[in-house]
Amino acid sequence: MKFNTKVIHAGVSPDPSTGAVMTPIYQTSTYAQESPGKHKGYEYARTQNPTRSVLEKNLAALENGQRAFCFGSGLAAMDTIMRLLNPGDEVILSNDLYGGSYRQMVKIHARYGLVSHFVDMTDPKNVAERINDQTKLIWIETPTNPMLNVVDIQAISELATNKELLVCVDNTFASPYLQTPLDLGADLVLHSATKYLGGHSDVVLGAVIVKDAAIAEQMGFLQNAVGAIPGPQDCFLVLRGIKTLHVRVDRACKNAKKVAKFLKGHPKVANVYYPGFKDHPHHEVAKKQMRAFGAMVSFDLQKDTFEDAIRVLSATEVFTLAESLGGVESLIGHPASMTHASIPREERLKVGLTDSLIRLSIGIEDVDDLIEDLERALVEL
Ligand SMILES: *Cc1c(COP(=O)(O)O)cnc(C)c1O
Numbered sequence: 001m002k003f004n005t006k007v008i009h010a011g012v013s014p015d016p017s018t019g020a021v022m023t024p025i026y027q028t029s030t031y032a033q034e035s036p037g038k039h040k041g042y043e044y045a046r047t048q049n050p051t052r053s054v055l056e057k058n059l060a061a062l063e064n065g066q067r068a069f070c071f072g073s074g075l076a077a078m079d080t081i082m083r084l085l086n087p088g089d090e091v092i093l094s095n096d097l098y099g100g101s102y103r104q105m106v107k108i109h110a111r112y113g114l115v116s117h118f119v120d121m122t123d124p125k126n127v128a129e130r131i132n133d134q135t136k137l138i139w140i141e142t143p144t145n146p147m148l149n150v151v152d153i154q155a156i157s158e159l160a161t162n163k164e165l166l167v168c169v170d171n172t173f174a175s176p177y178l179q180t181p182l183d184l185g186a187d188l189v190l191h192s193a194t195k196y197l198g199g200h201s202d203v204v205l206g207a208v209i210v211k212d213a214a215i216a217e218q219m220g221f222l223q224n225a226v227g228a229i230p231g232p233q234d235c236f237l238v239l240r241g242i243k244t245l246h247v248r249v250d251r252a253c254k255n256a257k258k259v260a261k262f263l264k265g266h267p268k269v270a271n272v273y274y275p276g277f278k279d280h281p282h283h284e285v286a287k288k289q290m291r292a293f294g295a296m297v298s299f300d301l302q303k304d305t306f307e308d309a310i311r312v313l314s315a316t317e318v319f320t321l322a323e324s325l326g327g328v329e330s331l332i333g334h335p336a337s338m339t340h341a342s343i344p345r346e347e348r349l350k351v352g353l354t355d356s357l358i359r360l361s362i363g364i365e366d367v368d369d370l371i372e373d374l375e376r377a378l379v380e381l
Pocket residue numbers: 073074075076098100101141145170172173191192193194195204205206
């Protein structure tokens with residue numbers, strides 16, 4: 001089955017009890033048993049819920065995985081993955097990681113003995129140098145947030161071959177429509193389905209998709225034993241969102257390309273970060289592993305001040321000033337004062353995250369309105 005058919009049909013079939021074409025929301029905590037232990041495969045809803053099962057089958061198909069597991073949020077999914085590890089194990093992670101993932105590693109997992117190394121993964125050599133016998137997990141995020149660096153998933157996965165070493169890719173920014181990391185050698189994929197998979201900014205949910213049956217077994221055990229599962233209503237919303245994933249992401253990518261081009265030619269703009277540009281340092285890697293270049297665009301201003309960035313952010317009318325990304329509506333954000341405020345200024349500047357850096361999540365509105373909105377906001381400077 002091709003991807004555009006899978007989003008709509010994989011794992012989904014009419015409800016056996018009524019013929020309902022759309023997967024029902026099974027809002028129940030428990031299931032009747034005929035006699036003790038004799039049941040229809042469902043005992044208790046932390047362990048099994050039919051709405052969740054359909055979403056998990058669908059996600060496994062989209063990422064070409066063996067099985068998928070859903071969680072209450074992307075970070076709950078990450079937390080459960082970390083429970084595959086033991087105290088003393090080492091993890092190598094991207095150095096410009098999603099802020100919440102970074103916080104989880106340094107504030108929580110460090111207390112339980114996991115050792116984190118944050119490296120610039122745009123050069124696989126930096127990863128190779130860090131691998132030792134204690135290394136048990138490599139955590140890739142690509143494209144990265146908000147600098148839109150691209151990491152070569154295949155090159156890094158090859159470093160883990162023939163070692164007892166898992167590779168997990170946070171595929172939130174690309175979505176499985178643009179990139180399928182398991183096909184490139186990764187063992188696990190993580191999604192914040194809150195973003196492109198849900199796609200309508202109306203639900204928080206996380207997912208892990210697993211390539212190997214033995215790891216799937218462990219993840220299934222942990223999902224039930226730890227219990228950070230999503231409710232059936234949220235599973236339903238993500239299932240509904242996924243049905244239009246390909247159409248939404250297609251349009252958003254096209255819009256993003258035009259917005260990036262507009263910004264690049266603007267006299268008030270200094271740098272535009274977008275992997276679709278031929279002169280982007282990782283354009284070739286992006287071309288190799290992604291179907292299109294995504295719908296996130298970051299840029300900074302000629303006059304690099306907080307004040308000027310805030311003036312732009314406050315002047316847009318179509319772009320909404322908000323955290324998050326991946327919805328049908330375009331969002332605008334200021335990483336230095338919002339998502340990345342906790343990172344010291346010198347650290348930020350080292351990776352190019354300047355005071356005036358602005359991040360856009362491009363939606364599926366008419367692109368002329370998006371460009372006009374930015375044009376008007378930049379005139380305010
Ligand atoms: C939002 C996000 C997460 C965390 O997901 P939640 O659903 O908010 O818990 C993880 N990784 C990336 C790249 C994200 O954008």
